[in-house]
Amino acid sequence: MASPNDDMFGGFDMNSIDYVLPDDINGDLLDGNFFFVGNIPTKEEYPGPFNFTLTMDTNGQKWVYSKPLEQVFIGMNKVLVLNFHTELQLPLDEGYYIRALPVYSNNEHINVPVCRCTFHAFEDDPQSQAHHTPDKCRCEEFNNVGHVVRAQCRDAIYCFDKHSGRHSVMIPVNRPQPGSDKIAIPYSFACKTSCQGGMQRRAIHLIFTLETIDGSILGRRILGIKICSCPKRDKERQEKDFYADKLGENQSKQRLPQSNNEPKTKKIKLEHLELLQPPKAPVDGDLKREIKDFKKMFDDFSSSLNSLMSMHSKMLQKMKRIDELQRSFTF
Amino acid sequence: MASPNDDMFGGFDMNSIDYVLPDDINGDLLDGNFFFVGNIPTKEEYPGPFNFTLTMDTNGQKWVYSKPLEQVFIGMNKVLVLNFHTELQLPLDEGYYIRALPVYSNNEHINVPVCRCTFHAFEDDPQSQAHHTPDKCRCEEFNNVGHVVRAQCRDAIYCFDKHSGRHSVMIPVNRPQPGSDKIAIPYSFACKTSCQGGMQRRAIHLIFTLETIDGSILGRRILGIKICSCPKRDKERQEKDFYADKLGENQSKQRLPQSNNEPKTKKIKLEHLELLQPPKAPVDGDLKREIKDFKKMFDDFSSSLNSLMSMHSKMLQKMKRIDELQRSFTF
């Protein structure tokens, strides 16, 4: 995870927080599109060959940034300007893009796409026409109804990946950059992290990737974000909790398995709409009802399968680790 | 508004709280259908010619009733059994009905129909097909998607008034009642009073009317209700506030509190309701094909799953073996 450091870009933007990480592993593995493990996007920072970095100006903003939590707190539909920068000049022969993709922070939900909630989506597309068929997205025709993350600029490209079902937004960076390759992108967010029938109080991270037109990934940066009504209050409370936790932790130095940048886990009620639907008697062998029932079963099954997948992906990691360990043994 | 009085139905049901009002004013004025003032239903109690009354058994229920507030507090989708009774025998030559209609308590919203929220409606009708055209309601085809108030019995009739845009539910009472005309109706509620994009924290009342088939109103009873997650807590708080207010009487500084239930003066007759009975029709060829396709996919999936299981069981064995081996080694 990024370790902010306020004074880089010497003399350039003193209030910018820097997210540059020391060159890390696994960058080389990723040269295709999203690097998915069963629909799970990577949340690893990756400066890449051009040292792709993310900074932000935290002064006088309407949002707040928590250093210890490495997280932005912002109101819905407010603008968050982020600065992206590459240390080395990008070759100009190609088109480059910065993609912003939201993912759930918690591993339990990381495999489900982050979408708008029914309530907010209803305003833009009351009849769910934009996503009538699951592998097709007509968001553009409906005010980008499905996109939580938006870029407030003309040249934003709203994307939908039909395999993962995820929405993201891309900004081209191929305009000539004077001096250093720095670009400021004004983002906004069209749902709260707490939206019922949407993110449902599940924390999210934003994944920013520097990509070529063909989807090759040249850098990746991660940023935690909470979209809520009282950013300041929530930031303060969470920081307080964070420090309290750290104190309690120090005492007995507990090893928490919280992999990735998964925050302290907390069970979330996934409003699977209590199906206490009126206990109707079997009116008559009604096909319709049966299909409906099956649909419910199938939905349950699917969510079960999802959690299975998440377990599986954890096993995959572990297996990798074991493999490494084992190889390194001398025998 | 109902004022409970514990000793009616002498020796009938000692745990029933009785809502009979001493014959009150203006009852005689109302002998026709609903009385609206620009889509505003009447919230006046009216025993009518048969002394129509509402009672309930408050013992050992999952909901709670606040006497001072004259309000029921209940969880979503929980059942509230209400007892209706007429002192005089209803003539048997006609059909009678008891209608339940929710209205906002506050005058500011009393003219807007009480509907389900986008979130909960989405479950039953993601494409808002049931209310595609404003003066038409196809709720019946969509699990009564728009109805907040439901009756958990077979013979419930779900109504929609196209002039007011209001949903209500009716129960026929024309079956011969032995002894007294008492009927117990199990209601449930498919949204919370706080539902975002629905009732939005606006208090509501239920209006129960005894009607003939042609819509003439023979009695009316009112009951405040709050559908929420913590009925007990909320009842207690609101009662506390209620008493606190009564003390400081003059400065009523509450937010948007539970009611302005003043009797309206001008009233208008409610349209006759369209009783949509779900017309049975044959399954469509398209659907049939889709189902067939799905079945095929499902079969494939199942066999795949089976082979997965067999792989899994082999893994289980292997894992056991590894475990043994590992344990037997000291390293």
Place this chain on the structure above:
Amino acid sequence: MASPNDDMFGGFDMNSIDYVLPDDINGDLLDGNFFFVGNIPTKEEYPGPFNFTLTMDTNGQKWVYSKPLEQVFIGMNKVLVLNFHTELQLPLDEGYYIRALPVYSNNEHINVPVCRCTFHAFEDDPQSQAHHTPDKCRCEEFNNVGHVVRAQCRDAIYCFDKHSGRHSVMIPVNRPQPGSDKIAIPYSFACKTSCQGGMQRRAIHLIFTLETIDGSILGRRILGIKICSCPKRDKERQEKDFYADKLGENQSKQRLPQSNNEPKTKKIKLEHLELLQPPKAPVDGDLKREIKDFKKMFDDFSSSLNSLMSMHSKMLQKMKRIDELQRSFTF
């Protein structure tokens, strides 16, 4: 499920309870070994071509039988004599067997084999040598350590099915039967239904199948059983509950989906041994620990997969039903 009727085998055994069912469906489907749906044995009664029946003498026994519950209550290691009978003479050219197989009553656990608990198994095989490898069972060498159901006769054959991991016991019936083919088998049970680390308070049924030597199934009978310390007390309590439930049910005639002979569901704590194991710090990249961790993850995954399978099998049923319904539609 069997409907006991005390006076069959006219003059033969007046106290025998009869489990004959009117010839039922699906018998013809089963002519192989166990009829598994993803490791789920069938719990349907099937008299078969010889009208295979199960009776018992309920007088003066140390165990008790509850007619309404269709269940035997018996102490651990006590003997339960069951009488099996075929109406038609079995052809003598072949060997026949009666197999007794215990399964969990509740669908949630029906796919996991019924085994002895760690505590009781420990006495016979402290080092778990009998089931060192999962597809091999050396129970015979260890006092039949894994068998909950035992037959107290010399010619009992203790079986293990490596695919399902289930233990069962078979008795040959090929000795010449005078008059009617009746055989009395004395069973006993080596664990309680409540055994921690074994059945863990999960209700079970016994499945008795009449089989040929090659595993063809000629009849099947089902019997609920609870092995406990106070059979009488528990029977009485459960009957009381049963009747109380029936009363409450009649009132509002709720449609419970409790398929098969699954009793009223009750969540069971599957002592997955709270792994609050001392939060050890990562001493050093210890392969051993990693493997152990992986094992835990794998175990969780496996149990998840199991429940997935159970959901899947329910979906299978539903799909079948839909298919039938759909075919029967005229369009």
Place this chain on the structure above:
Amino acid sequence: MASPNDDMFGGFDMNSIDYVLPDDINGDLLDGNFFFVGNIPTKEEYPGPFNFTLTMDTNGQKWVYSKPLEQVFIGMNKVLVLNFHTELQLPLDEGYYIRALPVYSNNEHINVPVCRCTFHAFEDDPQSQAHHTPDKCRCEEFNNVGHVVRAQCRDAIYCFDKHSGRHSVMIPVNRPQPGSDKIAIPYSFACKTSCQGGMQRRAIHLIFTLETIDGSILGRRILGIKICSCPKRDKERQEKDFYADKLGENQSKQRLPQSNNEPKTKKIKLEHLELLQPPKAPVDGDLKREIKDFKKMFDDFSSSLNSLMSMHSKMLQKMKRIDELQRSFTF
């Protein structure tokens, strides 16, 4: 037995309950190692030359302490932090340890070692390899399988005395203590007092001894403890019984109650303990192969699972489509 006295460590920790006993009898008799009478450890308090004391903070803990019973009630695997203290500075030339040893309270069982139950031990060592030979203990290799009492700190030393067959845990206290020699040890307990095949509802006491490296005993403190599921309830009941008994004093008709803690008179020295440090050894070739195999299987499984997921996602689409179709039809 400890008798709490609230005001020691004047001004030190007001919430700490202090267990210092006024120098009691026979303390001076014991200046060597454990004192056994045929494998019976001493349960006498002994402040020793440094006034060794035991205190605990009973505020806001997840466990409860009963003063009248002089006993802690705690859930399994929960942490109990105990504070040990010596009034006089320990000479720094030697290593000192605090040992925690559980013993049965009742004289009838005091001579049998307190061990983990078969059920809980099974998790860590299904084949009972750790205690294959009675005078050898390889607990360390099996997650300390035999130890009921554990210390949640890195430097815990798990001991086994082959003569008595008892497991205990020691914590070194030889690090320089600023000011007073106070040390807080977080203990946890890996079986319930009621565990079948283990403690089997037999009450236990913990014996804490301050020892030198060579086993000389410099102090001893005793604490009753019950590890159970409902600490609060059980504490209250036992206190009630305790007071009831005190009233009816004479007829002590309790079942197998919490203690006969009478001082034993004859004592014997405990053997020197073998401190098994887990010897690191290379991985075995067999294991390596198995892991490799498993990895392969797992990879296959994973890819299978992936394809399953893709099938599943197609089914999801189809299901959605069916749902739409079905909704749009009135049948």
Place this chain on the structure above:
DNA sequence: CAACATGTAGATGCACATGTTA
């Protein structure tokens, strides 16, 4: 921004299930 409204998750408590003792 403070006070409040209201949903959620985890803790607590209670009634029951079930073994044990006498």
Place this chain on the structure above:
DNA sequence: TAACATGTGCATCTACATGTTG
């Protein structure tokens, strides 16, 4: 067989998360 011991499941409560109001 009755009284008790003790684990379990569920109902309830409490603290908190988070939106809303003024």
